[in-house]
Amino acid sequence: MYRVFDRVFTQLVKILTICSLLTLVFVIIFIFKESVVFFKAVPVLRFISGRSWNPLLAADNLSILNIILGTLYVSLVAIVLALPIGVGSALLLAGYVKGQLRVVIRGIIDVLAGIPSVVYGFIGLLVLVKFFETTLGLSSGESVLAGGILLAVMVLPYIISTCHESMEKIYREHAPSSQALGVSRSYLLRKIILPESRRSILAATVLALGRAMGETMAVMMVIGNAPIPPRLFGKCQTIPSLIALEMGMAEVGSLHYHALFASGLVLMLMLLVINLILYFLKKNILLQ
Amino acid sequence: MKKVRDNFLFRMWLMLSALIVLALVGFIIGYIVLNGMKSISLDFLLSHPKGIPLGAEGGILPAIVGSLLLTLIACASASVLALATAVYVSFYCQSRQLETVVHVIVQCMAGVPSIVVGLFGYTFLVAKLNLGRSLLSAGLTLGVMIFPFIEVRAEKSLREFNRAILQSSYALGVSKVYTLLKLVLPQCKADIVAAVTLAGGFAMGAAAPIILTGAVIFAPIPRSLSSPVMALPFHLYILTGEGISLEKAYATALVLMVLIFAINIVSIALTFRRKEVGR
Amino acid sequence: MNILELISLKAYYGNKQVLHGIDMVIRKNAITAVIGPSGCGKSTLLLTLNRMLEECGGRAEGEIIFDGKDFFAYPKEEVRKRIGIVFQKPTPFPLSIYRNLTYAPIYYGVRDKKRLKQIVESKLKVAGLYEEVQSDLHQSALQLSGGQQQRLCIARALTVEPEILLLDEPCSALDIKNTANIEQMLLRLARDYTIVIVTHNLAQAKRISDYTAFLLDGELVEYDETAKIFSRPEDQRTREYIEGIYG
Numbered sequence: 073m074y075r076v077f078d079r080v081f082t083q084l085v086k087i088l089t090i091c092s093l094l095t096l097v098f099v100i101i102f103i104f105k106e107s108v109v110f111f112k113a114v115p116v117l118r119f120i121s122g123r124s125w126n127p128l129l130a131a132d133n134l135s136i137l138n139i140i141l142g143t144l145y146v147s148l149v150a151i152v153l154a155l156p157i158g159v160g161s162a163l164l165l166a167g168y169v170k171g172q173l174r175v176v177i178r179g180i181i182d183v184l185a186g187i188p189s190v191v192y193g194f195i196g197l198l199v200l201v202k203f204f205e206t207t208l209g210l211s212s213g214e215s216v217l218a219g220g221i222l223l224a225v226m227v228l229p230y231i232i233s234t235c236h237e238s239m240e241k242i243y244r245e246h247a248p249s250s251q252a253l254g255v256s257r258s259y260l261l262r263k264i265i266l267p268e269s270r271r272s273i274l275a276a277t278v279l280a281l282g283r284a285m286g287e288t289m290a291v292m293m294v295i296g297n298a299p300i301p302p303r304l305f306g307k308c309q310t311i312p313s314l315i316a317l318e319m320g321m322a323e324v325g326s327l328h329y330h331a332l333f334a335s336g337l338v339l340m341l342m343l344l345v346i347n348l349i350l351y352f353l354k355k356n357i358l359l360q
Numbered sequence: 361m362k363k364v365r366d367n368f369l370f371r372m373w374l375m376l377s378a379l380i381v382l383a384l385v386g387f388i389i390g391y392i393v394l395n396g397m398k399s400i401s402l403d404f405l406l407s408h409p410k411g412i413p414l415g416a417e418g419g420i421l422p423a424i425v426g427s428l429l430l431t432l433i434a435c436a437s438a439s440v441l442a443l444a445t446a447v448y449v450s451f452y453c454q455s456r457q458l459e460t461v462v463h464v465i466v467q468c469m470a471g472v473p474s475i476v477v478g479l480f481g482y483t484f485l486v487a488k489l490n491l492g493r494s495l496l497s498a499g500l501t502l503g504v505m506i507f508p509f510i511e512v513r514a515e516k517s518l519r520e521f522n523r524a525i526l527q528s529s530y531a532l533g534v535s536k537v538y539t540l541l542k543l544v545l546p547q548c549k550a551d552i553v554a555a556v557t558l559a560g561g562f563a564m565g566a567a568a569p570i571i572l573t574g575a576v577i578f579a580p581i582p583r584s585l586s587s588p589v590m591a592l593p594f595h596l597y598i599l600t601g602e603g604i605s606l607e608k609a610y611a612t613a614l615v616l617m618v619l620i621f622a623i624n625i626v627s628i629a630l631t632f633r634r635k636e637v638g639r
Numbered sequence: 640m641n642i643l644e645l646i647s648l649k650a651y652y653g654n655k656q657v658l659h660g661i662d663m664v665i666r667k668n669a670i671t672a673v674i675g676p677s678g679c680g681k682s683t684l685l686l687t688l689n690r691m692l693e694e695c696g697g698r699a700e701g702e703i704i705f706d707g708k709d710f711f712a713y714p715k716e717e718v719r720k721r722i723g724i725v726f727q728k729p730t731p732f733p734l735s736i737y738r739n740l741t742y743a744p745i746y747y748g749v750r751d752k753k754r755l756k757q758i759v760e761s762k763l764k765v766a767g768l769y770e771e772v773q774s775d776l777h778q779s780a781l782q783l784s785g786g787q788q789q790r791l792c793i794a795r796a797l798t799v800e801p802e803i804l805l806l807d808e809p810c811s812a813l814d815i816k817n818t819a820n821i822e823q824m825l826l827r828l829a830r831d832y833t834i835v836i837v838t839h840n841l842a843q844a845k846r847i848s849d850y851t852a853f854l855l856d857g858e859l860v861e862y863d864e865t866a867k868i869f870s871r872p873e874d875q876r877t878r879e880y881i882e883g884i885y886g
Contacts, residue, residue, distance in 0.1 A: 077537070096468070157376075158377070160376065187620075190567045261370070332479065532720070533743070
C-alpha cells in the first residue's frame with residue numbers, strides 16, 4: 073500500500089530538489105554570462121578602476137569605481153553607527169533582562185527587521201534628509217551620512233539577534249560560577265561575556281555588512297544617486313541603486329544593459345566573499 | 361577609582377544603546393501610524409487611485425490585492441521547492457560533499473541582493489521567456505528571492521527532530537516517507553509554516569525585485585497571471601519619489617506595515633503555539 | 640530450535656572494527672542475555688541483528704542464518720518487522736499513547752478501527768501498562784513516567800508481531816520497581832517470543848535469562864546456559880568479569 077506511494081514521494085522530493093538547485097545555479101550562471109559579454113568590450117580592471125559613468129557616451133565611459141566606493145562608504149558608516157548600539161543592546165538583553173520581558177523586547181526588535189525598506193526610505197526622506205536640509209542648513213540633505221544612518225537602523229536587528237544568541241549561551245554557562253565569586257554582573261559582562269563573544273560580534277558585523285551593501289530601495293531614496301566620489305555630506309551612488317534606476321532605461325542587449333549586469337556581478341562577488349566568510353565563521357562558532 | 365568609573369561607563373553604554381533602539385522602534389511606528397491614521401479611510405482602502413497625477417486622490421485597492429497575490433505566488437512557488445530541498449538534504453542525502461554543495465549554493469543565493477534577483481527576473485522571465493511585466497514574472501522573482509530563507513529555516517527545524525525517535529521508527533521497519541509524514545512533519549509543521557509566513561512578509565515588503573518585473577504605476581486588479589499589477593511598496597515609492605501626494609504615501613505606508621505585521625504576528629503565534637499531541 | 644545463527648559476524652564503523660567474528664546461535668522462545676563491559680560491542684551486535692547498523696553509519700560482514708535463510712537477503716523492512724528492537728533510552732513518539740501503538744500497524748495496512756483498538760489493548764496488557772493508562776489512551780505518551788515510557792516502547796515494538804525482540808539495556812535508566820516490572824513482563828513474553836537482552840546488570844541476566852553470552856572487545860568469550868556461566872565459567876576472563884563485579 074505504502075510502497076508505491078513511498079517511491080513516488082521519494083522521487084518527487086528528489087526531482088523538486090534538483091529543480092530548485094538547477095534554478096539557483098541557473099540564476100547565478102545567467103547573471104555571470106550576461107556580465108561576461110560586457111567584459112569582452114571593457115576589461116575588468118578598467119571597469120572597476122575607472123571613475124566615470126556615462127551610459128550615453130562611448131564604452132570607455134562605463135566604469136564604476138566611484139559607485140563601488142559609494143557602496144562601501146555607506147555600508148561602513150552604517151556598521152560604525154550600528155555596531156556599538158547593537159552590541160550594547162545585546163549585552164543588556166543577555167545580562168539584565170529576564171523571561172517574558174526579554175521575549176517582548178526581542179519581539180519589538182524583530183519589528184524593526186520586518187519593516188519594508190521602502191518604508192525606511194520614505195521615513196529617511198521625510199525626516200533625515202529634511203533634518204539635514206532645514207536644521208543643519210545643507211544645500212542637499214541627500215548624502216552618504218543619511219544613507220548610512222538609515223542603513224544602521226535597518227541592520228540593527230540583525231546585529232542584535234546574532235550577538236544576543238551566543239551571548240546568552242555564554243552568560244548561562246558562566247553566570248553561576250561568577251556569582252559564586254561575588255563578582256558584579258557588569259564586571260562579568262565586561263570581562264567574560266564581551267571578549268568571549270567576539271566571534272559572534274564579527275559574524276554579526278559581516279552579516280550586517282552584507283545586508284547593507286545589497287540594500288536597494290531605502291538607500292536609493294536618500295543618497296541622491298550621483299556617481300561622484302563619495303563624501304560624508306555629499307551625494308553618492310551605490311550599485312543596487314544604480315541598477316534599480318537605470319535598468320528601465322537600458323535597452324536589453326545594449327552595452328549599457330550588460331554594464332548593469334556587470335556591476336551586479338561585482339556586487340555579488342563582494343557579497344559572496346562576505347557570505348563565505350560568514351559561513352565559515354558560523355561553522356567555527358558551532359565547533360567551539 | 362578607575363574601576364567604579366569603568367563600570368559606570370559600561371552600564372551607561374548598555375542603557376543608552378537599548379534606549380536608542382527602543383526609541384527608534386517607537387519613533388518609526390508612531391510616525392507612520394500617527395501620520396497615516398489622518399488620511400486613511402474605508403474609501404481609501406476600497407477604491408482605485410484617481411486624480412492628476414494618478415494617485416493624488418482615490419485609494420489603493422488594486423495595490424492591496426496586487427501585493428497579496430504577489431506574496432501568494434512567491435510563497436507557493438518558493439515553499440514547495442524549498443521544503444523538498446530541505447527534506448532531501450536532511451533525510452535522503454547520504455554524502456557529506458553533496459550536502460555541502462547544496463549549502464554553498466543556497467548560501468550563495470541568499471547572498472544575491474534582491475535588486476540583482478530583480479535584474480535576473482527582468483531579463484530572463486520578462487524578456488527572454490516573454491512573460492512580460494506581469495503578476496507571474498514578479499511573483500516568481502520574489503519566489504527566487506525568498507527561497508533560501510525558507511530552505512534554511514525548514515532544514516533547521518527538520519534537523520532538530522530527535523534522532524533517537526527517528527531510529528525507533530525505522531527500527532519498526534517503517535519507511536522514511538511514512539516516518540516523515542506521520543512523525544516529523546506534524547512536529548515541524550508550526551516552524552515551517554512560520555518560516556513561510558515570515559518569508560511572505562519579506563516578499564510583500566520588497567520593492568526592488570518587482571520594479572522591473574511586474575509592478576506598474578497603475579493597473580486594475582489583475583485578471584490573469586499575465587496582467588501587470590500594482591503593489592503597495594512600489595506604489596509608496598512612486599508616491600514619494602514623484603512627490604505625488606504625501607498624505608496618500610503615509611496612508612499607503614501604514615497599510616503596508618499593518619499587513620506585514622499581521623503576517624508576522626501569525627508567524628510568531630505559530631512559533632509559540634505549544635505543539636499539541638494529535639489524536 | 641535455533642532461530643538465528645551467526646557465523647563469523649564482523650561489524651565496522653568506518654575503519655574501526657567493533658565485532659571480530661562472532662559465532663553464536665540464538666534459541667527460539669528463550670531469553671538470551673549479552674553481558675560485557677562498556678564498549679565491548681554488545682549494542683553493535685543488537686543493531687546488526689535489526690539491520691539498524693547501516694542507519695547508524697556502520698556496516699556488517701559475515702553470515703547470519705535467520706529462519707533457515709540468509710539474513711542479509713531479506714528486505715531490511717522485513718527484517719525490522721520480524722526482529723524488533725527497544726533502545727536504552729525510552730523513545731516514545733510525540734503522539735498519544737494510542738497513536739504510538741497504531742503507528743506501525745497502520746503502516747502495515749491495518750485499517751479496521753476495531754482491530755486497531757484490539758491491538759492497542761492487547762499489547763498494553765502484555766506490557767503490563769493497560770491498568771495504568773486505560774482511562775486516558777489519548778493523553779500524550781510524553782507525559783508518562785520513564786518506566787511507563789519504556790514499557791510503552793516495548794509494547795510498540797510488539798505491535799508489528801515480531802518473532803524476536805532485542806532489548807538494549809532497557810532498564811538502565813529506571814529504578815528498581817520499574818525494573819522489576821519489566822523483568823516480569825519479559826519472563827511472560829518469553830513464552831511467545833525470542834528475546835535477546837543486552838545488560839550491564841549481571842544480577843538481572845542471572846534472574847531472567849536462559850542463556851548468557853559474555854562479550855569482550857568485540858569477541859565472544861563464552862556462551863552457555865546462564866546457570867553454568869554464573870556457577871562454573873570455563874574461561875578465566877569470564878570468571879574475572881563476574882567476580883570483579885560481585886566482589
